[in-house]
Amino acid sequence: MALEQSIKRSIRDVPDFPKPGILFKDITPIFYDQQLCTEIVNGFIEKMQQKPDAIVGIESRGFLFGFLMANKLNIPFVLIRKSGKLPYKTVAHEYSLEYGTSKMEIHEDALKKDWNVMIHDDLLATGGTAEAAAQLVKKLGAKVLGFNFVVSLEFLNGRNKLINHSNNITCLVQY
Secondary structure, eight states: HHHHHHHHHOOOOEEESSSSSSSEEOOOOOGGHHHHHHHHHHHHHHHHHSSSSSEEEEEHHHHHHHHHHHEEEHHOOEEEETTOOOOOEEEEEEEETTEEEEEEEETTSOTTTTTTEEEEEEEESSSSHHHHHHHHHHHHHHHEEEEEEEEGGGGGGGGHHHTOOOOOEEEEEEE
């Protein structure tokens, strides 16, 4: 509970961003507090039911704590990026957004078959992006061990999209 309160104290509310009526939860002030960053990484690792073979981070804020966790666990960190951002051969997955579609990619050689993979991002909202990441992990023959998020906007029911891949969903802060 202390970690959750520390994170909530650091998150800045930004009204009407990116459009009117949205209250944006800005996590960037967390990165000004290195002790809190360390506690967040340790908090995620302590909640892991088993050590993953790799951590996948979703562009772009999923790279921040995802890389730190992978480094501390001495396992590979794998990038999932928007279409056209990765330089080598990729596997892609197109998914629906509120208005239109988007596409994410992963390097075709980034994961080994049957690896247990933890998917990490900063925020769980509707679950669409994390669900697309899970599809990419599975396309490469790996397994989704679970999902990690710093923040979850529970009222958007994003967990509902993810439980088909894993019910191991860790959110350090819920709104």
